[in-house]
Amino acid sequence: MIKVTIKCFSQVKYALGTNELILELDSGTTTSKLEQLVREMAEGKLDDISLRVAVNQKYVPNEVELQDGDEVAFIPPVQGG
Amino acid sequence: MIKVTIKCFSQVKYALGTNELILELDSGTTTSKLEQLVREMAEGKLDDISLRVAVNQKYVPNEVELQDGDEVAFIPPVQGG
Amino acid sequence: MVTVEIVNGPISFFSNDDSREQNGAELIFNGRVRATEHGKNITALEYEQYEGMAEVELTQLAKATCEKFPIHDLYCKHRIGRVVVGETSLHVVIWSKHRKEGLDAMTWFITELKKRIPIWKWAILEDGSKIPSECSHE
């Protein structure tokens, strides 16, 4: 098992009602699998929202396998400026 | 005869050594004819310089006949900014 | 050279600098909070950041802008937290030899900022409620 921290922002925070989740996952869990889990937890509220993935505060364009202690964020469309 | 004032700026001022010329010209003198005269007075110093014509402080794109009392400027490339 | 700051509270603008003898062009962009956001009347925006990542990404973007365009310096401040209508949330200054590269660099920098810097807006409505601003690509 691995433990990962999920940082929640904007619509993800709004949908899940929390800033941060700490989850225990099976070893070998990928970012795609975790995104699917997060979308299920949001009960449809994230269905129309595209999410980019950041692992340890860096965008990762492709699916990667998560490691114990990783910090993950599913980044909804950004709105700086 | 008509009397016109020629305002001189930048390279025209530099070439003719004056801010202003007042000339008496034949009735019917055109802007093109006056430009030719000014270029002759400059003794070649304006040969490589394109000049636009303003009459009474407005650009005139085409040749016009000058009137008594007109203010004329032969405008070298402008350099504002 | 780049200077990037993410600031919680009012932005102090970068001060005027007459010592730049080779910088013919100084271009300043101030992004302000408007009274309407996606058709809704608002009293303020509340900017949320991914702390750490936002500043790192913004600094990288500023450096990339200085490499992509022949500009001398780029300074940027982005405000976080509550910003009331009329106040400045984003302040960018670019110095360059001529205006063209400054304008091109400003256009690119802000466009990319709006694509990749993890900062989000929450709309504060007239009744005091707070909701995520809808996604926008202006």
Next chain:
Amino acid sequence: MVTVEIVNGPISFFSNDDSREQNGAELIFNGRVRATEHGKNITALEYEQYEGMAEVELTQLAKATCEKFPIHDLYCKHRIGRVVVGETSLHVVIWSKHRKEGLDAMTWFITELKKRIPIWKWAILEDGSKIPSECSHE
């Protein structure tokens, strides 16, 4: 609305205005005198204007810019007389709803200004002599 001034002496910049509730973008351009002009070292530029015509043309251009682009306001000050290296000779502020039209309007306004406003530069060289700056189309 446009405000245009041709000023003999240092320019005071337009002051910050937080009351603009529908102007998301404030874009400011400051054109500065550089230490070199067409490869020559200079200590200052001396700007000459066609008095009367320069201000009329500049005002017309500012109005034309507000008609051509969906911007709210354009303020412009141009300095005349001697401007030492590092100082600002041209100060333009454009307010608009979004940044894009502001950037486009700024680009067009300055490009046209450099084509048609009857203002010229004299270079003041290090030995104190004064010559017309060569024609430039930057």
